[in-house]
Structure formats: C-alpha cells, structure tokens
Amino acid sequence: MEIEAPLAQQQNIDLIDILWRQDIDLGVVREDFDYNYRQKECELEKQKKLEKEKQEQLQKEQEKALLAQLQLDEETGEFVAFRPAKHSKAEIPGRITEPTQTVKTAQRDDGALSFDECMQLLAESFPFVDDIESHPVALEPPVPAQTSPQPMSPQQPQQGTTAILPSTAPEPNPLEDLEQTWQELLSIPELQCLYMQNDNITSIESAEYSSKSKSSEMQNDSYSLSTSLPADHVSGSNISFLSLFDSPYEEVMPSESPTLFQPKTNLSDSMNLSFSNNNFNNLFSTSLNMQRNGNISQSNNMNDSLTSILDDSLLEQINITQLEVNKDFDCKLPHNLPEIPDSDSGLSMGSSPSAASPGNSKQSSLCGDASNGYSDSDTDDMESSSASVQPEFAELYPVQFQNDCNYQAPSLHGLTNVRLNLYNKGPKDDPPVSPGHNKVPFTKDKYSKRLSRDEQRAKALNVPFSVKKIVNLPVDDFNEMVSKYQLGEAQLALIRDIRRRGKNKVAAQNCRKRKLDNIVGLEHDLDQLKDEKEELLQEKGEHTKNLLQIKQQLNNLYHEVFSMIRDEDGNSYSPNEYSLQQTSDGSVFLVPRSKKLETKRE
C-alpha cells in the first residue's frame, strides 16, 4: 500500500501534467497539483495555527491588561481609563491610547514572545517576508513590519503603512495603473466631490501618518485596510494583491475606491467607540489569516461575524455610493451579465459597489461600448420613472463613455460574483435571473432612481445632450444645439425620436390633465344644474300653489258678485243661464250663456 500510493500519486501528477500542458487556461499553478508542495503547505498551516493560537493568547492577555487599566465609572457604568493622580504622560505614555506598548512590555515581563521575537519567528516561517524587505518598490528603510495581527493603535499604522504598503503593489506597473485609474476616476466631477469629502476626513487621520504626496496618500486611504493586513497575507507568494478581487466582498471592499472605502473607514472609526481597535483589527486580520490558511469554515464564521458588523451599514453605504458613482460606468457593464432584478436602473444596474473601484473600472471596460448592445428589447427592460433622474442626468451624462475602456479586468468573474452577491443581499431577495432572460418585471419602489428608456438609449448612442434638454428646448435652440455637434444618423434619429416622444409624453400628460379637468368641471356643472333644477321645481310648486289660491279667490269673488246681481223683479240670475264678463275698459256685464255661445259662434 505504501508503495502503491506514491505510484498513484506519480500517475496523478503525470496526468495533471498532461492536462496542464493541454489546457493552459486552467487558471491554476503547477504547485496546486504538487503533492510535496501541498505537504509544505500543510506544515505551514500547522505553524500558522500555532502562531494563531499564540496570538489569541496574547490577545487575551492584552485584553486583561487593558481591563486592569480601566476603572468602572459608577455614574455611567462605563469603563474609563484609570489615571493615577500624579502620573505624568511621560511616565505612562499612551497607557490607554497605546495599549500595545504596554502589552508588549507586559509580555516581555511575563516571558512571552516579544514582538521582535514574533517577527523573527515569522521571518523564519515565511521566507517571503524577506522578499518584502528586498522588494524594489519598498523605498522606505526596513522597519519591523507588522506581520503579526497585533492590534493597531493610532500610532502604529505608521509602521504598518510604511512597511506593508509597498507590498500591496507587487509590481510597479500595477501600481501605476492603479494610480492612473484613480486619476481618471477623480477626473469625474462627482467622484471629485466624493474624494473631497474623503480627503477632508482622511486629512484628519493623515496628521498621524507620515506626510506623503497626495497620490500616495490617496493610495494609503484606498488600501489602508490592506496595510492593516498581515504582511504574509498581502504579499504571500501565491496571493497577489489583485487576487483579493476573487474573494468574497468582505475582502474586496478594502480594495474598493476611496468612495467605497471611506464609509468603511468611518465605520471602523465609529466602531472604535464600541469596539477596541484590538478587537476589531484582530478580528479582521484573524479572519484573513484563517482564510489564507484554508480554514474556510472558520473563516466563514469570522466573515459572518464581520459581515454581521459591517453588513447593514456598509451595504447601505455601498448602495449610496453606487448611486453616485455608477451613472457614469454602467454603460460598460457586460451585456452578457444577467440583468439584476430591480436594479436595471442605470444606477442599480451599473451601480455595483465595485464599479467605482479600479478593478471594476477595468472590469467594466470589458463590456465594450454600450451602444453596441443597444436595442429596444434591452432598454425596454430598463423602464423607469425618469422624472427624478432627468435633471441629474443632464449634467452627469458625459459624452465619453468609452474613454476608459482600455483596462484589463484582473478578475471579472470574481467581481461579477461580488456584484451579484451584493445585490442578493439587497432589501428584497429577488429571484435570480436566468442568463439570457433579461425580461424582468421592474418595480420602481426602492430603486426609483433609474434611467428612462430614452435616457438609456441616448446614453448608449453617446448623445451629448440630456433628454431634458432635447425635449424642453425651443425649436430654434434645439436645432442650434444639434447643429453644433456632428452627429450620426442614428444619433439624430434618436434625438428626434426622443424629442417627439418627450413632447408627446408631456402633451399626453397635459391632455389627460385637461380631460380630467374637463370631467371635474362637467361634474361640477352637473351638480350646479341639478341644484338649479331643484330650486326651479320648488319655485314652480310655490307658483302653482299661489295660482290655485288666486283662482279660488277669484271664483269666490265671482260667486259673490253674481249673487248680488238682481233682475227687475228682484230675482237672482241663475249662474247656469248667465255669466259675468268684463270688458277691456273694466265694465262688467251680465251676459246670457246662450247669447255668449252665439257670439262665440259668430
């Protein structure tokens, strides 16, 4: 059995070798199939586990030391720093603010490993630490790197930053690319605003850091979380910086753009109120260490704990940020990506949190020109309520959508997964969309800020005007505006369609409004007429009643007058034979009815 096993392994290696030669695109390195290499890896993992246990023990001791220095405030119930009456700061420098120094001293007193000893042990365990120090990019003098996940006090990032930052850029070219990417990102006005905010915040922090150039400072801000990583993680032999993009989004976030990362910085700052730096940094670095060690389950647990801390607020920040950033980038999304439900707005569709990151800008470039993928069917899926977007779109919609489409995505698939994962973490668990089935019912509740079809069409064809302008400008101004640009046939046709549809849309709205107004007016008139009719009927009834009374009175008067009339013999006239008639001059005559009938006949 012992002999057969190496044979089988040798056969496997041969088979892998053949496969490897046949398919270079396996995406893995030879060492992945190397049994000896894996054995080395296992040994390394064991060493790391031991190291981690030591670190945890140190952490516990450190927390104990911290607690020993805290005093329970009876009023607030909080632990506050215990400051002896006449101890100057020089005597206990940073007792609270620099707990690690105190801890280190205590460790030495306890006979535990000192920091330098840990460093030495790490250097022995991980030969690539030497590579870091000898890296050509590392211009700084060799400083004891914070390779162990020591809690980072506010002063310590100086060391960590200067020592580790170069390792985040394994080669000078990617560093330049990143810088160039940042410059291009910052050329976008919106991002400039965001960067200004970012810079204001980080400038406060940078007072504690060494003074560097603005670009390097920006990088420090952008990747400061990476600098807090253990050096062995950042500069690991098989883990390049860009490989972080293949990690779940909790790992990706540190390498996002400043706009994405800054909220996290604020978050971590705010978290320091409730968490000690030690806890948080240790948690984070331990998580990353564990992931690198392959303890996926453990790292998942740690990530869960991290995610539970970061998830809501961070994702909220991401969503806010993506609203700001991705208007200018969503055109570069890959067309083969499935449309995200409820996210087909220009913001949410392209508003993946990674869109603002250098990696994403590279990734998005792979999508090519959005106009190539333009079609009615595509944009119909992006139906939206455009009213809220049009004003912003007018100024934010740049002519050059393809200017920065020259990048190469380091990890398109990973970013895509990150994008989808982030959306799956949205407020509503939207059903996954099957590839090639973009017809997604759109809801405009949460993601109301999305582009209308015409806006997306204009965006796709790089129309240099806003839809609002196209629609609302007077004819002369519109023609003048169009004549200023050399537009293609498709663009002109689209602009005219947009103007026609926009005008007609407004006209339809006005027409409906008028129709409703007319209906309301007619209903009002109808009510008035009904009231008037009722009043008239009431008046008619009164008049009829009065008429009857007058007739009755007249009849009574007639009979009274008739009864008073006598003939020559004093006899009364019969009402059946005679009747009273009045002439026009007011004279009253007694007329026999027969004669009256005769006169009528005549």
Place this chain on the structure above:
DNA sequence: GATATCTGTCATTCG
C-alpha cells in the same frame, strides 16, 4: 387571477 388605474407611446387630426 381579474380588474381598475396610471403611464408611455403611436397614429391621426387639426390649426
């Protein structure tokens, strides 16, 4: 699932 309503769009008419 059926229904009513809203909204965008097209076709047509009118001034």
Place this chain on the structure above:
DNA sequence: GTCGAATGACAGATA
C-alpha cells in the same frame, strides 16, 4: 408641406 399640439387607442406596469 411641415410642425407642434391635441387626442384617441393601445399596451405594459402597477395597485
């Protein structure tokens, strides 16, 4: 004849 406004009709989305 062209253009813009107005409007009926239709379809899709939504409540």
